Amino acid sequence: MIEIKDNIYYVGVNDRNKELFEGLWPLPNGVSYNSYLIVDEKVCLVDTVEVDFFMPYIKNIKEVIGNRKIDYLVINHMEPDHSGAIELIRKYYPEIKIVANKKTFGMIEGFYGITTNEVEVKNGSKLSLGRHELNFVLTPMVHWPETMVTLDTTSNVLFSGDAFGCFGALNGGIIDSDINCDTFWLEMVRYYSNIVGKYGVPVQNALKKLEGVQLDYICSTHGPVWHEHISKVIDIYDRLSRYETEEGIVICYGTMYGNTERMAEVIARAASQAGIKNIVMYNVSKTHHSYILRDIFRYRALIVGAPTYNAGLYHEMEVLLSEIAGKDIKNRHYIGWFGSYAWAGKAVERIHHWNETKLKFEAVGTPVEMKQSLKEDSYAQCEALGRAMAERLKQDR
Ligand SMILES: Cc1cc2nc3c(=O)[nH]c(=O)nc-3n(C[C@H](O)[C@H](O)[C@H](O)COP(=O)(O)O)c2cc1C
Numbered sequence: 001m002i003e004i005k006d007n008i009y010y011v012g013v014n015d016r017n018k019e020l021f022e023g024l025w026p027l028p029n030g031v032s033y034n035s036y037l038i039v040d041e042k043v044c045l046v047d048t049v050e051v052d053f054f055m056p057y058i059k060n061i062k063e064v065i066g067n068r069k070i071d072y073l074v075i076n077h078m079e080p081d082h083s084g085a086i087e088l089i090r091k092y093y094p095e096i097k098i099v100a101n102k103k104t105f106g107m108i109e110g111f112y113g114i115t116t117n118e119v120e121v122k123n124g125s126k127l128s129l130g131r132h133e134l135n136f137v138l139t140p141m142v143h144w145p146e147t148m149v150t151l152d153t154t155s156n157v158l159f160s161g162d163a164f165g166c167f168g169a170l171n172g173g174i175i176d177s178d179i180n181c182d183t184f185w186l187e188m189v190r191y192y193s194n195i196v197g198k199y200g201v202p203v204q205n206a207l208k209k210l211e212g213v214q215l216d217y218i219c220s221t222h223g224p225v226w227h228e229h230i231s232k233v234i235d236i237y238d239r240l241s242r243y244e245t246e247e248g249i250v251i252c253y254g255t256m257y258g259n260t261e262r263m264a265e266v267i268a269r270a271a272s273q274a275g276i277k278n279i280v281m282y283n284v285s286k287t288h289h290s291y292i293l294r295d296i297f298r299y300r301a302l303i304v305g306a307p308t309y310n311a312g313l314y315h316e317m318e319v320l321l322s323e324i325a326g327k328d329i330k331n332r333h334y335i336g337w338f339g340s341y342a343w344a345g346k347a348v349e350r351i352h353h354w355n356e357t358k359l360k361f362e363a364v365g366t367p368v369e370m371k372q373s374l375k376e377d378s379y380a381q382c383e384a385l386g387r388a389m390a391e392r393l394k395q396d397r
Helices: 049-063 086-092 104-114 183-212 230-241 259-273 289-298 315-326 347-361 375-393
Strands: 002-005 006-011 013-015 031-033 036-037 043-046 070-072 097-100 118-119 126-128 134-136 148-152 157-161 219-220 244-251 279-283 299-309 335-343 368-371
Touching: 002 219, 006 219, 013 049, 031 375, 036 049, 086 183, 097 104, 097 148, 104 118, 134 157, 134 299, 148 289, 183 230, 219 230, 244 259, 244 289, 244 315, 259 279, 259 299, 259 347, 259 375, 279 289, 289 315, 289 347, 299 315, 299 347, 299 375, 315 347, 335 347, 335 375, 347 368, 368 375
Parallel strands: 043 070, 070 097, 097 118, 157 219, 244 279, 244 299, 299 335, 335 368
Antiparallel strands: 002 006, 006 036, 013 031, 036 043, 126 134, 134 148, 148 157
């Protein structure tokens, strides 16, 4: 039995089996589906877990309340990794009342065919469990339209849904003060950039609604319960949702036979010699775009390059550029690019088109188009591109 505070219990589960979250994002350290139980005159469950984990989940619940019934189920977010167990919970607790907002109920009917035992709440609605008072705050599009958060104003505990969430299973410790959190910080940036990244403005709106609220614990639906590091966690989400970046360059390249990779090496070396310390490089065929997106959210500059392939752009680079475009990254980001070909180049033109029509980052330096292999002139052009990006970054110091 894991008590967080004042009869608020953790009843979540860990998933160390799934390869890809949402079928898209790698989970090298697993993921947790967090759910919470508030035990008072009324018993209230906050969010559920992915349905595959129902048996360990119900055991966690029974360990806390035995045969007592559950009065309320608060649904902050309808994504199936949290709403998936609603139907089974209703089978175990037929009288349970679902507490949610209007949009959520539309989805509950759509996903699960449930239309009864509903308590509708609006922004600012309150629900008393006895000693614990719950306050509901609607936070639409963080990152689905029905999203809300629930604040326990008696204990200053925020049940934040996916907000402030993080990849990584919970290996014994649940609350951050009991865990070495080193591995979680970068995974939080990856989680944010991959899952929530597109919705910076709604995240900012949600953060404004929570401004000035006294918080002792943030109980999100993935990753550790935040207590000791609350201000750090809020700061990370704040900076990411404002698309704030540090000085640094992400260099991504596609390559089949190494010629384009060699261009990337020259560019990186020139940027380093010009004084940039944060330079990360990825072969797009080797590193999953999940990690590349994470670093694009961390560093201000991006340099991409790839070969021409069947009169187009090397496919893996197309995928990466479309992923970046899908995140709708606002604010200041710089881009430079390069490409190669053997008889009729298309790669450079195609990357230019991506930036003009979708990415709209500030173009820096002169794009380099190399025929077949690196020679004196293309070597110098690559150096110039790396230097130009370094100088652009240094102007912001
Ligand atoms: C399957 C395949 C298709 C290619 N298609 C084109 C093409 O349409 N136009 C072109 O100029 N070069 C094309 N190339 C040549 C490569 O773009 C060129 O050799 C490039 O420099 C390879 O870069 P790399 O050494 O980094 O793999 C193709 C190469 C391969 C293997």
